[in-house]
Amino acid sequence: MEEYEIIIIGAGPAGLSAGIYAGRQNSKTLLIDKGLTGGLGLEVPAMENYPGYEHINGMKLIEHTKNQCEQYCQINEMENIESITKEENGSFIINTDKDSYHTQNIILATGSKHRQLNVLGEDEFKGRGVSYCATCDGMFFKNRKVLVIGGGNSAAQESIFLTNLGCDVQIVHRRDELRAEKYLTDVLDKKGINVIWNSVVKEIKGSQTVESVILEKTDGSIIEVETDALFVAIGDLPQNELAISLGVKLDDSGYIITDKQQKTNVEHVYAAGDITGGIKQWVVACGEGAVASSIAFNERDL
Structure with missing residues (x-):
């Protein structure tokens, strides 16, 4: 020994x-x-x-x-x-x-x-549209729709990175204001990255790969958003x-x-x-x- x-x-x-x-x-x-x-x-x-x-x-x-x-x-x-x-x-x-x-x-x-969402469809679609690493998987979704889940620095950084790759990015955040540092939110604004506010993921849907996400708004309403991938950055x-x-x-x-x-x-x-x-x-x-x-x-x- x-x-x-x-x-x-x-x-x-x-x-x-x-x-x-x-x-x-x-x-x-x-x-x-x-x-x-x-x-x-x-x-x-x-x-x-x-x-x-x-x-x-x-x-x-x-x-x-x-x-x-x-x-x-x-x-x-x-x-x-x-x-x-x-x-x-x-x-x-x-x-x-x-x-x-x-x-x-x-x-x-x-x-x-990585903290998981623990929602229906998350385990099923891991590696088939559900990812926890934009650096690892972002290139697979160039010129395609992606959602980034989260509101802190990691979510902002991943959104910027994916946008620079050519992805069509939207952020989903459960609050009405991001927690990311100002220099990152300024870049998000400059790049025109949209944020879906006051929303949480309830279900991830698809056939062979991710096709859409069910979101619940804080007012209780439900919306379905089409997407090819979900990047989870919630801590x-x-x-x-x-x-x-x-x-x-x-x-x-x-x-x-x-x-x-x-x-x-x-x-x-x-x-x-x-x-x-x-x-x-x-x-x-x-x-x-x-x-x-x-x-x-x-x-x-x-």
Whole structure:
């Protein structure tokens, strides 16, 4: 069983930043992700607020960061963690579907996953018109009608991206005002992207693929809107299963509670990135990852 000083779980922006900082401190570090490096960061179509880049997409930024991280620590992709056992001396044994590892410190950077609508037809048409990633699937719907569901930054960014691809985009939002930042709403206005206000999805209909969506207005009226695709951008849910198994305290929304040093209530377990809730921004996740690995290094012998 190989020994590591720090094992980071989750290879998104927070985990990669933690890996860079841990490795530069000469800690023997392993970064594990059940999927591909990047997580939901791969799906960000465009960013204009990440320091050092006036404009960059998530896939490209992940590529840069992964290349940098690999200089300092080992990255294991497509490796699922099955259990974590805390030993009497406070260290941990991590069992995956491929191997077992021993470590003094764990950084949980497990992030979040897409929130679903949980309506009739959603599961049936996944991959056949229902999508949670404009970057992944947008090109399939060039010059076709699409709906984006949501009212925050993600919904606005995906709508702009899809419009730039040549899609005929409408936004469906349950309120009468978007929650997205002003610079994004200004772009929506400039591009003439229509918003269907005060509406929620009740059903997704079609034969082989999506053909229409049933919407319920706040006044109780029902409308049917023809569309070739539905892009869902209504927020995320914390991936907290490992945290729960370790006895880590969560807030009422299921996000990990940490102090300013990214410590959890479990000794030698830290958390960083979207799994901690708060402001879900790339630069925030990177900062938390840097803090978590720095503190873990400083306290490794205490």
